[in-house]
Amino acid sequence: MAPILSVRGLRKVYDNGFEALKGVDLDVQPGEILALLGPNGAGKTTLISCACGLSTPTAGTITVGGYDIRRDWRAARSLVGLVPQEITLESFEKVKNTVAFSRGLWGKPRDDAAVERVLRRLSLWDKAEGNAITLSGGMKRRVLIAKALAHEPRLLFLDEPTAGVDVELRRDMWRVVDELRRDGVTIILTTHYIEEAEAIADRVAVINKGRILLVEDKATLMRRMGRKVLRIDLQAPLATIPERLGRFGLALGQDGRQLSYEYDTKAERTGIATLLAALAEEGIAVADLDTEASSLEEIFVDLVARDGSGPAAEPGEAA
Amino acid sequence: MNWRAVWAIFRQEMGRFFRTFWQSLVAPVISTSLYFVVFGAAIGGRIQEVEGVSYGAFIVPGLIMLSVMTQATSNAAFGIYMPKFVGTVYEVLSAPVSAFEAVLGYVGAAAAKALAIGVVILLTSTLFVDLRIQNVPAMVAFLVLTCLSFALLGFIIGIWARNFDQLQLIPLLVITPLVFLGGTFYSVSMLPPAWQDVALLNPVMYLVSGFRWSFFGVADVPVAVSLLAIALFGGLCLLGVWLIFRTGWRLRR
Numbered sequence: 001m002a003p004i005l006s007v008r009g010l011r012k013v014y015d016n017g018f019e020a021l022k023g024v025d026l027d028v029q030p031g032e033i034l035a036l037l038g039p040n041g042a043g044k045t046t047l048i049s050c051a052c053g054l055s056t057p058t059a060g061t062i063t064v065g066g067y068d069i070r071r072d073w074r075a076a077r078s079l080v081g082l083v084p085q086e087i088t089l090e091s092f093e094k095v096k097n098t099v100a101f102s103r104g105l106w107g108k109p110r111d112d113a114a115v116e117r118v119l120r121r122l123s124l125w126d127k128a129e130g131n132a133i134t135l136s137g138g139m140k141r142r143v144l145i146a147k148a149l150a151h152e153p154r155l156l157f158l159d160e161p162t163a164g165v166d167v168e169l170r171r172d173m174w175r176v177v178d179e180l181r182r183d184g185v186t187i188i189l190t191t192h193y194i195e196e197a198e199a200i201a202d203r204v205a206v207i208n209k210g211r212i213l214l215v216e217d218k219a220t221l222m223r224r225m226g227r228k229v230l231r232i233d234l235q236a237p238l239a240t241i242p243e244r245l246g247r248f249g250l251a252l253g254q255d256g257r258q259l260s261y262e263y264d265t266k267a268e269r270t271g272i273a274t275l276l277a278a279l280a281e282e283g284i285a286v287a288d289l290d291t292e293a294s295s296l297e298e299i300f301v302d303l304v305a306r307d308g309s310g311p312a313a314e315p316g317e318a319a
Numbered sequence: 320m321n322w323r324a325v326w327a328i329f330r331q332e333m334g335r336f337f338r339t340f341w342q343s344l345v346a347p348v349i350s351t352s353l354y355f356v357v358f359g360a361a362i363g364g365r366i367q368e369v370e371g372v373s374y375g376a377f378i379v380p381g382l383i384m385l386s387v388m389t390q391a392t393s394n395a396a397f398g399i400y401m402p403k404f405v406g407t408v409y410e411v412l413s414a415p416v417s418a419f420e421a422v423l424g425y426v427g428a429a430a431a432k433a434l435a436i437g438v439v440i441l442l443t444s445t446l447f448v449d450l451r452i453q454n455v456p457a458m459v460a461f462l463v464l465t466c467l468s469f470a471l472l473g474f475i476i477g478i479w480a481r482n483f484d485q486l487q488l489i490p491l492l493v494i495t496p497l498v499f500l501g502g503t504f505y506s507v508s509m510l511p512p513a514w515q516d517v518a519l520l521n522p523v524m525y526l527v528s529g530f531r532w533s534f535f536g537v538a539d540v541p542v543a544v545s546l547l548a549i550a551l552f553g554g555l556c557l558l559g560v561w562l563i564f565r566t567g568w569r570l571r572r
Contacts, residue, residue, distance in 0.1 A: 052413040056571055074321075077415040088406030092338060093331070104327025105414035147410065 081153030328424025381503030395473030418564030
């Protein structure tokens, strides 16, 4: 299938000389949810801004649905919806009107039923007649999503949709994303909550200091890069870890009733068999075994740390 | 052409106007009445007629121009500055809306508001003086052109301004003085000769003069020159706006 978003050699140098993007290539397939994961200042927002026409790329090309965003800007932008990171709303505009306004901007005919559908989907219908200024922060963010969905985009950018949002609302947001996925809307969301990428994304792209470090299927990524922890419940508590088991780097927990062993699933030998044999040799009786995959967070921290000195300060990220 | 987008922007901007409908219209009515009381009654007692027109009637075109120019400028400046300031401009910039369409919406709305105020002042003034408009098409043309070109100027100011002070700077420090010095309340021929030459450098003078001509058939400069001046001014503003969108100046980063 042809990608809905295709980015080639994208570079962006801001007027102050800061190079926010240093040659980004990225393909996003229709219907998928891609999480763009990266620390503050990595270039996530700049990438989105370039794709939406808010920033002019210094070099490189971007196509949306096959349309070049500069040559066929009208066709390209018609397909795109954007939910910005910062909450920006006309304070004294009715919720209903601001959503209708977005529809109009995208050249769609007035359709009160469509506006109502969008507002209902985001549990905003009872606020439809209210002014934006009367809403809570989380509600305002929903209005922004409603505005972005008002013209039925095929590609939706969610720039940090759950930054500063409480847990309940975050789960709510994930539910909305899930519904949109079922409608076949392609979603690209930026986040620095790894939990979020883990919960809703199909693929994860890790970006740091203007470069994409990796794009991979979430499950593959976690399998490939994941470390696992083997937890061994003991029949009788241990006071200390026997010296001869020192080479395994075990940790003792639960009042001496549990040993944890961390291993790399990619390694040729996980060392599990050797460890179990060694335990038997020491006469340590095992009650139960359990393994736990490491989270995306650990993978991410690991990747960014290997990339160098960590987050870069980016003066242009805020807008 | 994305006409629906133009209409959406126009409607949203007009919505702001209608939310404060009474303020928007009552304020100019009151200030016009004050001008009539102060200038018409106080000064009009001394100046009976200017070039064959009663003083009260003579100042009407100038009064309308004064309000229309300042209103068109500040409405348009505010209209684009606010979305920029609040951040909502992202939506227009990311929408399938061309620069021309966006300008048409914003500037059209600002001009329409100014036009409405101009008409209200005209109607109010008929309560005070006996007005006869000699050339209605010319009057309407001057009024509309002035609304449009000053709305364009305001649009540029709104894009240029980085804070609220700058937003008010040009309307207060440039336009208002130019209107007062441009023969709003007097005929330029009443000035000492040296000042008459200075007045010729004031672009607003040409507009007031042409507009007054359409009412009374009397003017400080030939009406063709006035028309040329407003066309030139409007053209310059249009060029400025075109350049802004062309380069993304202070809009896209």
